[in-house]
Amino acid sequence: MRFQDKVAIVTGGSRGIGATTAQLLAKEGAKIAIFDVQDTSSIVADLQETGTEVIAETVDLTKAAQVKEAVSKTYAHFGQIDILINCAGVLQDNLIDQMTEQEWDVVIDVNLKGSYLICQAAAPYMSAEGTGKIVLISSQAALGAVGRVNYAAAKAGVQGITRSLSMELGPKGINVNAIAPGFIDTEMSLVSANSAAKRGIADFQKAKEAFIQHNPIRRTGKPEDVAYAILFLASEQASYITGQTLYVTGAP
Template sequence: MDRFTDRIAVVTGAAQGIGAATALRLAIEGAAVAVLDRNTPEDTLEQIDRAGGTARGYVCDVTDRDSVQSVFDRIATDLGDPHILVNNAGITRDDLFFRLAEDDWNAVLSVNLTGVYHCTQVAQKYMVAQRYGKIVSLSSRSALGNRGQANYAAAKAGIQGLTATLALELGPYNINVNAVAPGYIATAMTAATADRVGMTPEDHQQSVAERTPLGRVGQPEEVAAVIAFLASDEASYVSGQTLYVNGGAR
């Protein structure tokens, strides 16, 4: 498929996990991809190059508005004005609420929610001007509540509200705004969660799989496929939605 030929896509938090899988998927399908992360995303760029795709890497701190603006200016010069934005950058700082440190609260909200505000507000200027855009942000099943993740749950619930509001405001400019809410996906982030609760990643995944109707945990590529659909013209009449990708878990 070449759904993204002549499209410029920006993916944040793309050095690993869902972000890396999404950048690769978009590149394979024809997009020129700006791969953003707080560290140089060399592995992702190598994967895209081996697959015959086009990508450039950029170091960006999504919590710093000046950094975001500077990177988007460079992307517009290097690749062209962005058509697609995938807000994937995220961190966890898990703890039970009664002992959750304010620094950990602020860090998670800053990256997972304020970072989306920064990137989207900058990107939408290009999209409004060209009367075309696709914005997909990563929420989480944790938005419904998850023990030990009050900060992360609050940020990911905020993504859903922001998505619904931006769909209203940006829809008149032919910009689709959606969110994807993964359940348990086998990534470095969920491996860290396993460590927090004193389990190996393998045992933790098995425990989750036993409670999941499909009987397994998800893979980054499966979330990337859903993001790619929402970023494509096949989803041209889908906006303001949050799609859960969680193997049927309730």
């Protein structure tokens, strides 16, 4: 198993891509620390059924003190931190003439500042061990998305963090990469559906069907599609890959 005796922190691990990633890591031998502001009881129970060792921490990734404390507790419990996967994220969609300062701040804080803070907290432990894998979650929206100037800015920033930290942490034995998902059917896609009108989309289902017809693979993505890509970048198979963003969109 690729992750036997490895310790992985998965933020946003209570559901969606994060939960699926945690489950696949556990099946391949990893010990898991779930960080989330949401209820983690369901994913913890699922992981315990696999026989893996798991802990959960309630963490607001926008709060530096909470992030540092949770990472410190993880290290104290397991004695090592080998993998960091940051899946936590939020949407607050709106067109530019309607977007509020709060909608901008929340999305930037969770998606961008949160990525910075969790990397800042975990990197010293990995540096001390001389090895580590960090995988951040960007988005296809980093290339631009109507009604998502806040999200696009945050996810483009994640790619900047990825490249910069790959240069800074590479000499310390740490690989830093990102995944940029396209349309993935998760609970967040329900948020996207509910905010469609704010992005000028009158019929979300019709827009989704049009997307599928124009996608070469003719479907939307599943959490597993992203999770398997994450596992590759978190594995030793990707030891000579760093600073890259892998787009998982079903399209070129």
